[in-house]
Amino acid sequence: xxxxxxxxxxxxxxxxxxxxxxxxxxxxxxxxxxxxxxxxxxxxxxxxxxxxxxxxxxxxxxxxxxxxxxxxxxxxxxxxxxxxxxxxxxxxxxxxx
Amino acid sequence: xxxxxxxxxxxxxxxxxxxxxxxxxxxxxxxxxxxxxxxxxxxxxxxxxxxxxxxxxxxxxxxxxxxxxxxxxxxxxxxxxxxxxxxxxxxxxxxxxxxxxxxxxxxxxxxxxxxxxxxxxxxxxxxxxxxxxxxxxxxxxxxxxxxxxxxxxxxxxxxxxxxxxxxxxxxxxxxxxxxxxxxxxxxxxxxxxxxxxxxxxxxxxxxxxxxxxxxxxxxxxxxxxxxxxxxxxxxxxxxxxxxxxxxxxxxxxxxxxxxxxxxxxxxxxxxxxxxxxxxxxxxxxxxxxxxxxxxxxxxxxxxxxxxxxxxxxxxxxxxxxxxxxxxxxxxxxxxxxxxxxxxxxxxxxxxxxxxxxxxxxxxxxxxxxxxxxxxxxxxxxxxxxxxxxxxxxxxxx
Numbered sequence: 001x002x003x004x005x006x007x008x009x010x011x012x013x014x015x016x017x018x019x020x021x022x023x024x025x026x027x028x029x030x031x032x033x034x035x036x037x038x039x040x041x042x043x044x045x046x047x048x049x050x051x052x053x054x055x056x057x058x059x060x061x062x063x064x065x066x067x068x069x070x071x072x073x074x075x076x077x078x079x080x081x082x083x084x085x086x087x088x089x090x091x092x093x094x095x096x097x
Numbered sequence: 098x099x100x101x102x103x104x105x106x107x108x109x110x111x112x113x114x115x116x117x118x119x120x121x122x123x124x125x126x127x128x129x130x131x132x133x134x135x136x137x138x139x140x141x142x143x144x145x146x147x148x149x150x151x152x153x154x155x156x157x158x159x160x161x162x163x164x165x166x167x168x169x170x171x172x173x174x175x176x177x178x179x180x181x182x183x184x185x186x187x188x189x190x191x192x193x194x195x196x197x198x199x200x201x202x203x204x205x206x207x208x209x210x211x212x213x214x215x216x217x218x219x220x221x222x223x224x225x226x227x228x229x230x231x232x233x234x235x236x237x238x239x240x241x242x243x244x245x246x247x248x249x250x251x252x253x254x255x256x257x258x259x260x261x262x263x264x265x266x267x268x269x270x271x272x273x274x275x276x277x278x279x280x281x282x283x284x285x286x287x288x289x290x291x292x293x294x295x296x297x298x299x300x301x302x303x304x305x306x307x308x309x310x311x312x313x314x315x316x317x318x319x320x321x322x323x324x325x326x327x328x329x330x331x332x333x334x335x336x337x338x339x340x341x342x343x344x345x346x347x348x349x350x351x352x353x354x355x356x357x358x359x360x361x362x363x364x365x366x367x368x369x370x371x372x373x374x375x376x377x378x379x380x381x382x383x384x385x386x387x388x389x390x391x392x393x394x395x396x397x398x399x400x401x402x403x404x405x406x407x408x409x410x411x412x413x414x415x416x417x418x419x420x421x422x423x424x425x426x427x428x429x430x431x432x433x434x435x436x437x438x439x440x441x442x443x444x445x446x447x448x449x450x451x452x453x454x455x456x457x458x459x460x461x462x463x464x465x466x467x468x469x470x471x472x473x474x475x476x477x478x479x480x481x482x483x484x485x486x487x488x489x490x491x492x493x494x
Contacts, residue, residue, distance in 0.1 A: 090311030097442030
């Protein structure tokens with residue numbers, strides 16, 4: 001019994017660690033040609049990027065990937081930058097907005 | 098225009114005399130005729146001083162600028178002042194001012210009237226009521242918590258909406274978005290209360306990039322920016338930001354996006370941030386993404402033209418405050434049934450600037466780079482550090 005509980009605990013811990021190492025990223029590319037940007041997005045997808053949005057007009061792709069995969073994203077031809085996304089939270093109503 | 102006269106030792110003082118356009122020669126002649134003031138062209142000054150030209154000159158005039166500087170006695174100035182009323186070539190007479198070094202104390206800011214009248218203090222601080230521009234034909238994208246699409250103050254406005262928040266539509270369940278859209282684009286003559294919208298005839302593009310709980314990510318915001326650019330919005334107003342640490346570099350990704358947007362005709366304007374507590378000696382750096390060089394960062398002032406306690410400052414070269422707008426006790430729309438609300442923040446200053454940008458876009462029809470220049474150039478200079486206010490308080494055209 002104790003052994004099974006311990007195994008489940010390790011499994012949960014592993015899952016949490018795996019999720020914690022997922023990153024939302026912004027990928028800057030060197031073109032705004034829709035076909036070229038889509039092509040880069042496809043290559044990124046093939047090596048582990050879960051694509052959220054392809055924003056050709058801004059030469060940008062957004063998505064989620066494992067922290068370990070970030071450097072390989074950088075190496076895809078056409079990629080000029082990979083950055084972690086920041087998050088936003090409006091303050092409580094009684095504070096300056 | 099008359100001034101109390103402090104006369105020189107000989108009972109004379111120096112004055113600027115402005116001539117009507119293309120009437121400098123005639124004006125110089127008239128000065129000689131009615132006041133006995135003889136002037137020489139600027140190009141002849143050297144000759145005058147070396148005695149090559151006969152007679153004693155009382156001053157110099159510049160043909161191209163249409164202005165003269167003369168040394169004159171009181172009765173001569175009286176004669177010139179009468180000439181102004183005659184609508185001849187002489188337009189204006191002014192005491193020459195003395196210019197002091199930078200360390201001279203600045204004049205006190207003229208206190209604003211914080212009480213609302215026909216228009217909010219913020220609109221009056223921008224001189225928006227006097228502007229003939231309305232924002233008509235200009236698309237303004239406001240990326241925030243969405244919009245109360247059924248708000249009665251906007252019943253006659255066409256609003257284009259899009260939600261970039263999974264599982265939520267554009268209807269504003271928070272309030273923030275409705276408030277900032279009201280400031281940027283709202284009415285001048287609502288049924289209830291003062292006029293509070295700067296670009297009151299602009300085309301509103303309400304993009305929901307923050308959830309009803311007020312949270313969002315870079316991904317949602319970038320999607321909103323792309324939407325705005327694709328829809329030829331001249332302005333993107335972002336009353337949002339993430340705090341930064343001093344010395345933290347700006348986002349290269351956002352800077353690239355901002356440059357792309359500018360090149361495609363869209364100026365991005367964002368809140369500088371509210372992390373300062375200046376009364377406690379804390380000045381926080383400009384937040385992300387306003388700290389990007391190609392995003393216009395807006396700080397907040399109050400009705401007395403003082404910097405707001407919470408307004409972020411240019412703490413390191415990596416993030417500059419570019420301009421300020423009214424950001425304390427700002428009255429604007431709020432989701433029904435509340436209808437209106439009065440709140441403070443650089444979030445409130447930002448849509449004042451965005452609305453002014455829409456007015457300027459209508460008035461001047463240039464590209465996004467030119468629009469930034471216009472806003473900067475015409476901003477009201479304030480007697481405050483540029484690290485706090487940039488080039489000053491943005492003005493309506």
